[in-house]
Amino acid sequence: MSAHRAPRRFAGAERAHAAADAGRPVWLLDLDNTLHDALRSIMPRINRAMTEYVMRRTGLDEAGASALRVHYWRRYGATLLGMVRHHAIDPHEFLRETHPFPDLHALVRRDVRLAHLLRRLPGRKIVVTNAPEGYARGVLAALGVAPLLDGMVSIEAMTFAGRWCPKPSRPMMHKLLARLRLPASRCVLVEDTVENLRAARRCGVRTVWVSGIAWRARPAWQRPRRGQRGIDVHVRTVVQLARTPLASRIHGHRSRSE
């Protein structure tokens, strides 16, 4: 990460930009399986580390711990929340032990089209991820896009009333919008997880579903279809984002390619 300017964590400095770029969109970009493919080598390692953590904390065998991990993920949107609520674990310890990646540069695939997209996309770009900060910074450095981003909100910053509230928490989204001092309609959440998109849409945020990576990980009955509620625009890969009508409409004019 030292070779790149780190994206600023969401903080008071962000507010100063609000007046300066009035009228431009603010892109809230998910990280895993949106900006890069985490399915192949990263998610299996996180899932394995989480299962081992749950085994250590609960005494369950591997199958039981794996099932509990998935159950908490489906019920609360993050395994972490279930472990905090039902097993009183230290969330920072959980995040540290479940993201063991000293070799991220070897695992993350850099795609030059992503940097090209971020350079030409109008408006601010803020990464909003349910991943821990250290891991997210490592991925952005490996992708080579850290200097092209205006901020990052990691899971450690997603708290509300003293509780951890990662996506798809609507209170967290409202809090984020309030700090940005922006109407929700100026913001666009770009995500692979449809549940997160639906929640954001109910807050008034526009939504782009990036389906191409995570699609493979879901069984057929779980795969959302185009035109579903909560999805304004559907793209297969994030690099198609600049060509979407949503980008040009928010920007206030139609792009030349349309």
Ligand SMILES: [Mg+2]
């Ligand atoms: Mg994702």
